[in-house]
Amino acid sequence: MSNPINYRFSFGPWNISEGADPFGPEVRAAFPHEKKFALYRELGFEGVQLHDDDVVPGLDGLTPAQMLAKAGEVKRVLDGEGLTPEFVAPRLWFAEQTVDGGYTSNSAADRAYAWERTQKCIDIARALGCRAIVLWLSREGTYIREAKDARLAYERLQKVVDAMLDHDSEIEVWIEPKPNEPTDQAYVPTIGHAIALAYASKDHRRVKGLIESAHALLAGLDPSDEMAFALAHDKLGSVHLNDQNGLKYDQDKNFGGANLRVAFNQVRVLEEAGYGRRGEFVGLDVKAMRTQRGCPVTEHLKASRELFLLMVEKVRTLDRALMEEMRGARDYEAMEFYLLRHLMGVK
Ligand code: 3MF
Ligand code: MG
Numbered sequence: 001m002s003n004p005i006n007y008r009f010s011f012g013p014w015n016i017s018e019g020a021d022p023f024g025p026e027v028r029a030a031f032p033h034e035k036k037f038a039l040y041r042e043l044g045f046e047g048v049q050l051h052d053d054d055v056v057p058g059l060d061g062l063t064p065a066q067m068l069a070k071a072g073e074v075k076r077v078l079d080g081e082g083l084t085p086e087f088v089a090p091r092l093w094f095a096e097q098t099v100d101g102g103y104t105s106n107s108a109a110d111r112a113y114a115w116e117r118t119q120k121c122i123d124i125a126r127a128l129g130c131r132a133i134v135l136w137l138s139r140e141g142t143y144i145r146e147a148k149d150a151r152l153a154y155e156r157l158q159k160v161v162d163a164m165l166d167h168d169s170e171i172e173v174w175i176e177p178k179p180n181e182p183t184d185q186a187y188v189p190t191i192g193h194a195i196a197l198a199y200a201s202k203d204h205r206r207v208k209g210l211i212e213s214a215h216a217l218l219a220g221l222d223p224s225d226e227m228a229f230a231l232a233h234d235k236l237g238s239v240h241l242n243d244q245n246g247l248k249y250d251q252d253k254n255f256g257g258a259n260l261r262v263a264f265n266q267v268r269v270l271e272e273a274g275y276g277r278r279g280e281f282v283g284l285d286v287k288a289m290r291t292q293r294g295c296p297v298t299e300h301l302k303a304s305r306e307l308f309l310l311m312v313e314k315v316r317t318l319d320r321a322l323m324e325e326m327r328g329a330r331d332y333e334a335m336e337f338y339l340l341r342h343l344m345g346v347k
Pocket of ligand 2: 212
C-alpha cells in the first residue's frame with residue numbers, strides 16, 4: 001500500500017493502576033503521575049488522555065489562577081517529555097454533587113456544579129493547548145427508570161453540549177457512549193445516540209464520538225460497525241481500544257484479548273477509512289490484571305499496542321482481489337475460512 005499510516009498511540013494515566021477492584025484494595029503501590037509521563041515514550045506512546053483532575057488534583061478547592069498555574073506546570077512536563085495531550089475529560093463521577101449524575105441530576109445545585117466543573121475542564125484543556133473535551137457520561141442515567149424524566153435529561157444534555165461549544169469557540173466535544181455501569185442504564189448508550197446529539201447541536205462539526213470497544217460490546221453491538229458508522233459521518237474523534245469477554249462488568253481487557261477477529265475488524269475499518277491520517281490517535285483504555293506482579297505494570301499497554309500493529313499487518317496483507325472475488329460470488333463460507341486461516345497465519 002502506498003504511503004501507509006504511521007499510527008500514533010495514547011493512553012490515560014489511570015491505565016497504570018493500583019489493582020483495586022470492588023472486592024479488594026490496591027495490590028500495587030500508587031505510581032505518581034509525573035513518573036507515569038516519563039514512561040510513555042519508551043512504551044511507544046506519544047498521546048496522553050487526561051481527566052481534568054489528572055491535570056489539576058484537588059481542582060474543586062482551587063482558585064482559577066491556582067488551577068491555571070498548575071495546568072501550565074503540567075504542560076511544561078508534557079512538553080518536556082515530548083507528549084501531546086489528546087483530550088481532557090471532566091471527572092463527573094467522584095464528587096458528592098454527582099452521586100445522581102451531574103448534567104441530568106434532579107438537583108439544580110448539582111447541575112450547577114457539573115456545569116462549573118465542565119467550564120473548568122475546558123479552561124484546563126485550553127491551558128494545555130488541547131482542543132478536545134471527552135464526555136464519558138458516567139452517571140447520566142438511572143438505576144430505576146422512574147428516577148428521572150428521561151426526555152428532560154436528553155434536553156439537558158443537549159443544552160450542555162451547546163453551552164460547551166459557546167464557552168470556547170475552538171473546542172471539539174467527543175462523546176464516549178457506554179450503555180451501563182455505573183448506572184443500570186445510561187442515557188447515551190451507543191454512538192448513534194451520541195451522533196444524534198451532535199447533529200442537534202449548534203455546530204455539529206465540533207461534536208463527535210469516542211468509541212470504546214468494550215462499551216460497544218456491552219451494548220450488544222460490534223465495535224467495528226459502530227466505528228464505521230461514526231466514520232461515515234466523519235465523527236470519529238478517537239477510540240478506546242480494549243476487549244470484553246461477554247456481558248459482565250466492564251473489563252477493559254487487552255485489545256484482542258477476548259476476540260482476535262473482533263479486534264481485526266476494528267483495525268480493518270480504521271485502516272480502510274484512513275483513520276489517523278489527520279493526526280487522530282489510536283487510544284487504548286486497558287486495565288492490567290489484578291494478579292500481575294510488579295510496579296508499575298505496563299505489559300498490558302505494550303501488548304495492546306503491539307497487537308494493534310500486528311493486526312495492521314494482517315489488514316495490509318489481506319488478499320483484496322480474493323476478497324472481492326468471494327464477495328462477488330457471495331461465497332461468505334469461503335471468505336470466513338480464508339479470514340480465519342489468514343488470522344492464524346496458515347495458508
Ligand atoms: C469508563 C471509561 C472511562 C473514560 C474516561 C475518559 C475511566 O468505562 O472508559 O475511563 O474512558 O473517563 O473519558
Ligand atoms: Mg474509555
